[in-house]
Amino acid sequence: MTTTLPVRSEAHTATALLAVEGLSVAYGRTPVVHDVSFAIPRGGSLALIGESGSGKSTIARSILRLLPRGAATARGRIAFDGGDLLGLSEARFRPFGGRRIGFVPQDxxxxxxxxxxxxxxxxxxxxxxxxxxxxxxxxxxxxxxxxxxxxxxxxxxxxxxxxxxxxxxxxxxxxxxxxxxPDLLVADEPTSALDVTIQKRILDLLDDLREDLGIGLLLVTHDLAIAAERTDEIVVLKDGRVQEAGATREVFAAPTSPYTVQLQADAPALNPDRYRRDVDERGVDAWTTDTTATRIDVREVSKSFVVDGVARPAVSGVSFRVPPGTTHALVGESGSGKTTTVRLLLGLESPDTGEILVDGVAVSGRTPAELRGIRRHLQLVYQNPFTSLDPTWSVGSIVREPLDQYRIGTRAERAARVAEALDAVGLPPHLARRRPAELSGGQRQRVAIARVLVLEPDVIVLDEPTSALDVTVQAGVFDVLRRLQRERGLTYLFVSHDLALVRQIADTVSVLKDGRVVEAGRVADVLSHPREEYTRALVDAIPFRDPRSSR
Structure with a gap:
């Protein structure tokens, strides 16, 4: 049995599959969405973009009638196929959920x-x-x-x-x-957990469904490059208010809101030359220059794991070297061997064959005490700032813990180094008394970086350090990392599936597939002129740099 919506025949919504008019939402007494309006025709697509807390997901969940308890639509109208969704009882709305309105959640x-x-x-x-x-x-x-x-x-x-x-x-x-x-698909960050090639396949599929079946798409994303490439219309949100709206190409060609300009500047795929001066000034070519100045030296490393009684190779004959003060990237899809390579470098696993040297010292075959000494100068920034920090500790205690573990300095000297590390990552001193739950995602990741810096390491492994962050917060974190690299001569090993970000910040790159290096060299050479089909597929999956042009 088909449920019919109560119809209101306003002329400007008659042709829209979905029309949101003057939507305002509050959590308790706190307003979070203010007077938002937009429309999506059949087969059309619209992106809601903005940072965390901008109201994107709240709007999507208002359409899906999935707002949490305590939230209320203060005013406005959500029309679907000409009728008002907000006027339906839960029982009358139920047939629309899943069948006519599909939903892809973020987590x-x-x-x-x-x-x-x-x-x-x-x-x-x-x-x-x-x-x-x-x-x-x-x-x-x-x-x-x-x-x-x-x-x-x-x-x-x-x-x-x-x-x-x-x-x-x-x-x-x-x-x-x-x-x-369904007639309408609401996708809340549908590709944030995916490799770039799978991301492209999913987005291509959504495009095909829109074209073949006339499905409308509401895409909630903080990835401006995806919004630029994949949607017809765009609504830019900040603090629950519309900053800018219109045809995607027009908004990206000539943004009128300072906030949109900032978001566009911070998106790696739309601003690939953000850090190019730093990279060009180093002029590093670790692939053609025979130099003894090598901070990380990975030589023909292989590692297998036994699964169901069968030895399965995780990495096979992997080699690369990283000069001091530079950034080397490891890229590839899930299962390519990136994580195993990092674990071998950190001494968390031992290679079956080959060797890894840091400043000329072999990592494998060391006693726990020797590894402890190596790790003082070889530190890791984890992927997720929400789970890598102890929620019961203060920020000051979290940053100071490595100094306590290595018994470095007096109590006063440790406090001074904690203050210096927090200052280095741009965090004010009063945050030292707060706990992680009281910080934003970007602040938590800066705390994780400060915790690493307090030991004054030479090498930092960055394992997808900003994948959970908005583009503006991500840009702020990498501004800090680039400044610290210039000031302290730090060497970074950057693990990522985001080739747009790799193109922006790395000097050299190794492309991994099925545990093997299929291509390696300077980033400018590998990503601009890939030789291998696999690398070309990865590069081809990067969203368009210019939404006004074809690939």
């Missing part, structure tokens, strides 16, 4: 039942598509899993959520959202 880890197989949950989406036969449902599920790039769809069908990676879970959710062929 895949909480979206599926952990005690049921993926296939058993997928049959619910197949039923929404009108398929009643179990065989037909299974065939449709396997087909959509293949279309979203999941390897071995049958294995995914029989797996439990914990047996799949985050990227695979995200692809499952996208597949289930599009399986019923």
């Amino acid at each position: 895949p880890s909480h979206a599926l039942n952990p005690v049921r197989t993926v296939g058993s949950q997928a049959h619910e989406a197949a039923a929404l598509a009108g398929l009643t036969d179990a065989r037909a449902q299974r065939a449709a599920i396997l087909d959509v899993f293949a279309r979203v790039g999941l390897p071995d769809p049958a294995r995914v069908y029989g797996a439990y959520p914990h047996q799949l990676s985050g990227g695979m879970l995200q692809r499952v959710l996208i597949g289930l959202a599009v399986l019923p062929r």
